[in-house]
Amino acid sequence: MSESFKRVVLAYSGGLDTSVIVKWLQVTYGCEVVTFTADLGQGEELEPARAKAELMGIKPEHIYIDDLREEFVRDFIFPMMRANARYEGDYLLGTSIARPLISKRLVEIAAETGADAVAHGATGKGNDQVRFELSAYALNPDIKVIAPWREWDLASRTALIEFAEKHQIPVPKDKRGESPFSTDANLLHTSSEGKVLEDPWEETPDYVYSRTVNPEDAPDTPEYITIDFAKGDGIALNGEAMSPATLLAALNDLGRKHGIGRLDLVENRYVGMKSRGMYETPGGEIYARAHRGIESITLDRGAAHLKDELMPKYAELIYNGFWFSPEREMLQAAIDHSQEKVDGTVRLKLYKGNASVVGRKSPNSLYSERHVTFEDDAGAYDQKDAAGFIKLNALRLKLLAKRDR
Amino acid sequence: MSESFKRVVLAYSGGLDTSVIVKWLQVTYGCEVVTFTADLGQGEELEPARAKAELMGIKPEHIYIDDLREEFVRDFIFPMMRANARYEGDYLLGTSIARPLISKRLVEIAAETGADAVAHGATGKGNDQVRFELSAYALNPDIKVIAPWREWDLASRTALIEFAEKHQIPVPKDKRGESPFSTDANLLHTSSEGKVLEDPWEETPDYVYSRTVNPEDAPDTPEYITIDFAKGDGIALNGEAMSPATLLAALNDLGRKHGIGRLDLVENRYVGMKSRGMYETPGGEIYARAHRGIESITLDRGAAHLKDELMPKYAELIYNGFWFSPEREMLQAAIDHSQEKVDGTVRLKLYKGNASVVGRKSPNSLYSERHVTFEDDAGAYDQKDAAGFIKLNALRLKLLAKRDR
Amino acid sequence: MSESFKRVVLAYSGGLDTSVIVKWLQVTYGCEVVTFTADLGQGEELEPARAKAELMGIKPEHIYIDDLREEFVRDFIFPMMRANARYEGDYLLGTSIARPLISKRLVEIAAETGADAVAHGATGKGNDQVRFELSAYALNPDIKVIAPWREWDLASRTALIEFAEKHQIPVPKDKRGESPFSTDANLLHTSSEGKVLEDPWEETPDYVYSRTVNPEDAPDTPEYITIDFAKGDGIALNGEAMSPATLLAALNDLGRKHGIGRLDLVENRYVGMKSRGMYETPGGEIYARAHRGIESITLDRGAAHLKDELMPKYAELIYNGFWFSPEREMLQAAIDHSQEKVDGTVRLKLYKGNASVVGRKSPNSLYSERHVTFEDDAGAYDQKDAAGFIKLNALRLKLLAKRDR
């Protein structure tokens, strides 16, 4: 441990693991610890974290508890949703999108408190360490990052608990044994992985799910809702204006009730291995479908297809931790440019795991009944034009066929 | 009508519209007509088409009725499914993928019968005319294509029926009035569009659906199935080996029963307008999800992400009618190269509109519990490597941050 | 000729061909003609066009002669150069980029003069008709476009000259015979095609070149220059501040003198055929190389590679005439976002056809001698990090190799 630090800002949940990290940092580096606990909508009381931090000797002015829910949805989730981002075809990036915001605050608090390092509780096998650290370095190239799980020798649960007991850290009874899986939660999703989920042939046990009812237990009657959009962002549910975080929370309630947004996935981690995860993104799944729905009538084909082509790279960048990178910002500039007229209302049917777009309307609609109709179109479209269109599109294929026969 | 033809091969369904076309071709061009009726799994008796053709004076040796179902699935649908192709994020391209096969047979039959032109019954506003004609020209650059809907003056339903009656073509009672929507069906899907579907704000009426039960009427108990894959193609259902078309048909039955594969979409046509369609792709939806499932454990990340990046372009090419084009074939070569080891079994849960992958296994799995485990991994992975990995990935971001602060 | 027009704005060069079009429009449509002659730096006197127009009965207030050089370079060429756009690897898009500006003015003048149509002198075989018309329709969806070359029956040179003589249009002696090739010129380039260039195996005859000396006749001594950039655009030559058009004109002089920017190309037209063209882009070639040079030290890798990936599509859009399209604008937004810090100075060596970057410096340089040096780097870079970086990048390849052996 050749480096030394005088003050370290830790992403602190108040749970056992990050409490052990507080102590380990104090013991190992002899440094002051600043704790930062973020409300990202994970659905837990945060004030207990303050008491625990105080108990571990953190100075009151070094205990940060921030409600970041609106910023999270407005500046991170919504911009991402404008891109229709799904990693590897399905994953709505619920964990990935939260990490840069946490790092942003860690770096800001480090500046405010004169800390020379930040620390996080992510392991050395996962993507989160990459996301935390790339974001931190991109925002402050001189910051030091401490990743205790890559450094310490508390390799087993037993060692961790021994360390905790040795240092008078309370160990809740249910944390003594191995957890059957590990989770991460925020306003967008809950993810679960590890242990009982490690065999990708085995179905995810029902007790793993915490954010959605089983579709089989969902109401037998469909529910219809509307979401209003302005410039590509959701602004109202069933006609009622809502802030970003309020809207997503309300959609989460609807998604939970109707069993929407469960995903069982084997994905490719940036660190090189495959992992199997279970995701619940109830409100996000509804929102993502609604966004595509409103785009379908307000985006021109050229814009829509370019977005589809750029999306996999955009999603990969977020997944890999490159939110704060020039290339993600360039793609965002392109995407945001396309959303200027993405206004209107989408109607969805929610029913036992399904969130289906059943209607969409917009003051900016590009859908033209006059052009598409099977009825008389009053000259809007001259079918004879299609002949020339096809002929010229075919020309290169004909020249090719003549050569190759 | 400056051109003249001596013999024309028509894509003939046996229905009223293409019967009118037979007569119109005979009358307009004074040509012989060769009828070609394909069984693509649309679920209709084809032999009546023979009788009708004979009635209209087609020579018996000029009546072609071909069962193309296996070729359709093996050489068109399965290759497309290897790419996970979805147009504009959702549409499984059920109509688009059938057109090149029909054109291929039209051109072949033209060669066999010494015909100098082919004809189709697609309108001048849609994509199908483009798909038929680009394929035909790509396969025989000297072929002529007749598109009666772009040429004739039978602009209204009334005019069409008058023409039929004038030429003794039987008009079934249910064809006298306007159909409330128009459909296209084959083994992969049924699409519906027009009339009652033209307002994208209005929910699709229930009577439009023909291939799936309403999820609300589907069984209350989930059904679990397995699909086996070899080299990226489905080969067995629930352990029972099946030919491509048999497998897809069996999946269609399952999808119908569980209300799977309904899609209500506003899409961008190649000819420049938006249209609203309703698609039912029961077996295809199940198959597409299963294919992604088996890829998730057998494809390397590099291959998987490249496929995701190429997919939108690949899907657009098929949608636009460029199946027989060098660029589609190049993409197919890349995609097929990736499927060599895509073997194994996927388990799915079917329930009221949902087809969820719940398990996957493969003799070629790249998923390594040893690497991913939270337990001791016996040295498979050195967490310290992650520090260097992150440092070097961060280097350019740090240099940037130093410059820009 | 079912349509009728009361006033038509014509892109008018003052040459024989567009003079014939003036008369043909008057005769055919009985309409008033408004002439628009743009100075795009083609190097011709424009005032003679005024006299000719007057001779043909155009009202003085309907004769527009505009100097668009600064707008052309500032708002069209420079944005395109920010993207490093080259069509099919080489072509700097000199003709393509001028068309949207001409259409923009045509449409504006139509609004000012109450005209109901615009007209251009491009043939039905080329790309320019597409570029003119797509731009016009994108800017005014109700505008009508007249393309006389697609409509009239003046198919041969002889017919054209007969028409001219019949209508008292003066025919210069050197226009009586067939021109050995056709050209287009503006501040960015001169293109030549047709006739003597039609056999792609034959070397372009020397007399075709008009904008550059033969490299063999260029000075035997190299000349060194510097170009300064700010936010991705050129602002000074050899330290002397210049407006966009002045800078490009000065670079054209340098390029001409040193025989720089000749290109003999077989390209793929949007209308489906291949054509062989000869391009001279003296200043543009120097500028394009300089721009890449300044980017090489000021752009981060992520931004630079994303730009390289987007470029072919961007160039294709401009070539095909989609300057005024949502997707070109989206790409431009991404590209422009990357240019914020593209400031500095590039030094080039000009010598007999070569324009080589030999030095670059910037207040925003990301090049770090400290990191890259073979000498002691004072701890800027820890070579041990590379081991972890490689290990984690190799992990997926190792898992693959284990499976596949």
Added chain:
Amino acid sequence: MSESFKRVVLAYSGGLDTSVIVKWLQVTYGCEVVTFTADLGQGEELEPARAKAELMGIKPEHIYIDDLREEFVRDFIFPMMRANARYEGDYLLGTSIARPLISKRLVEIAAETGADAVAHGATGKGNDQVRFELSAYALNPDIKVIAPWREWDLASRTALIEFAEKHQIPVPKDKRGESPFSTDANLLHTSSEGKVLEDPWEETPDYVYSRTVNPEDAPDTPEYITIDFAKGDGIALNGEAMSPATLLAALNDLGRKHGIGRLDLVENRYVGMKSRGMYETPGGEIYARAHRGIESITLDRGAAHLKDELMPKYAELIYNGFWFSPEREMLQAAIDHSQEKVDGTVRLKLYKGNASVVGRKSPNSLYSERHVTFEDDAGAYDQKDAAGFIKLNALRLKLLAKRDR
């Protein structure tokens, strides 16, 4: 040094640095060393390497000297040239493409000799370490790789020479001081970097160039050559059939004479920093231009544009060391599919740094004078088709313009 090895295969040049590595491996690991010296056309005698290796105690059967020139050009350079690969717009990847072949032989020799590790002489700051190691791991996931420059403490030139003298390794006089730059050479190129090249504002001194004459000293008379291609690969020079390596060597002679292929570049390394390099690729530059020339008449637009879009990613993969990766192989499959008809002859003019395509012909040419001619085309192309083509391409832009005005 916790690991131990019994036998290590070293990429051995016979120079001072790799001789030091031989001894360092013997001393540090107590292992046997197998030396592998490859003739990749670097233009040096290889037999002296044998004598030096013997002097250091390598067993005769453990000294491998292989002529890999034909394999290098046929299986690595030519496939890459089929893609028109240039990294960051310019660099022809001369060093990058050699590394996977060296690694392939290292791994093969390890298998033949029962070695448990391979070693290379690349530093910890560059790309070559990544290329060597990714290739080695991809070909044998169990191989160990030793990178002495990342491990030892011979950080300065002085320390290295002291080590050499201590171990009786002869130190040539010209290797005592610091070299003013470092080079890598093979049949495709010579690269130089470091020291005198580290300031990107300073012009590369003339003495750095070794493979080309200064264009100013090149012949005053142009030289014309032809290259014949079959299936995308060069097969003859001036009509004389040649093997791949013979052809490239002959082009190198021509390029040297005419001062072709010099490139002064600041590039982005995969390890995160920018570096400035000087490349000489005399024959490769000529070949690359010729290949694009023959493609210009034999590739369809769809294939050509897809290749252009894929190229940046393909080049990046090679640059970053992912030659042996599924995604590079997928792209290669697509590219190779396009080359089936890339046959014919290209004529080039070589003159003082310029290699210009001046003619191209092919039995498979897609260029059609009949279509493109300004003369009467005998009905090959109907200009009226262009009207419909433009109208339908404009439709979406018109709908957009109507909405947005």
